[in-house]
Amino acid sequence: MLRNFIAVAVIFFVTACSMPETKIYNLDIPIEQEPMLSKADDSLVIRIDSPRYLAQPYIVYRSSPYQMEISRYSKWDASPKVMVSEGLRDTFYSTGLFKVVKILNIVPKGFYLLDINLKRFERVDEENESYGELVFEVAYFNTEGKELYRSTISKKAKLDDQSFLSLAKGLSTVLNEAMEEVKENIIKTL
Numbered sequence: 104m105l106r107n108f109i110a111v112a113v114i115f116f117v118t119a120c121s122m123p124e125t126k127i128y129n130l131d132i133p134i135e136q137e138p139m140l141s142k143a144d145d146s147l148v149i150r151i152d153s154p155r156y157l158a159q160p161y162i163v164y165r166s167s168p169y170q171m172e173i174s175r176y177s178k179w180d181a182s183p184k185v186m187v188s189e190g191l192r193d194t195f196y197s198t199g200l201f202k203v204v205k206i207l208n209i210v211p212k213g214f215y216l217l218d219i220n221l222k223r224f225e226r227v228d229e230e231n232e233s234y235g236e237l238v239f240e241v242a243y244f245n246t247e248g249k250e251l252y253r254s255t256i257s258k259k260a261k262l263d264d265q266s267f268l269s270l271a272k273g274l275s276t277v278l279n280e281a282m283e284e285v286k287e288n289i290i291k292t293l
Contacts, residue, residue, distance in 0.1 A: 128162065128267050129180040131275040132190050145246075146203040147195055148214045151188045153221035158184045162267055164226035171225065177267050183224035187239065187278065191217065194282045200293065216244040217289070226262065226270045233262040235273030237281055243289050251292045256281045 156163060160182050162174040179186065188206045195217070196204040203214075210216050223238040236259050243252040258277035262269040 126177040127180050128271040143202045145201050146214045147201040148210050149206045149217045151219040153184045166228040218242045233265045235260045237277045
């Protein structure tokens with residue numbers, strides 16, 4: 104009995120020592136200023152959809168358009184779906200154009216809607232180069248459900264190397280650019 108316990112303890116110890124440590128990565132999204140005293144009465148809902156793997160904190164990379172791999176010991180601090188929706192929420196709240204900005208799956212009566220379909224948030228390896236790639240579809244609707252703006256946002260940043268740290272830097276850059284582009288286009292519709 105004692106011998107079995109010792110054997111199990113030794114196996115557990117050897118296994119634990121050989122496992123790589125888990126690394127957590129996050130994006131660098133500038134914190135927007137609080138809106139000036141806004142007289143806006145409008146409210147906005149951000150609704151986001153994504154494939155299941157982007158609704159979890161997996162770091163994804165591709166070396167082929169037909170196959171993706173998920174990192175076993177490295178992950179995001181939040182899912183790409185959460186990071187994108189929270190970034191957009193903060194961006195639109197800071198404009199002062201909306202009194203309330205919420206992330207919801209339903210659209211309450213009287214709210215504008217920013218509908219996002221997140222397609223890609225990953226590293227892509229092509230030949231000897233690696234890129235951070237962000238792709239999402241965006242549609243903006245008024246309170247009556249009339250579409251005011253629609254676009255596909257596709258951004259790619261060349262990475263210094265294949266590390267996940269370089270990926271976090273590249274995706275931070277492209278997400279900031281994408282949020283700014285969406286904000287500017289929606290402001291034009293107002």
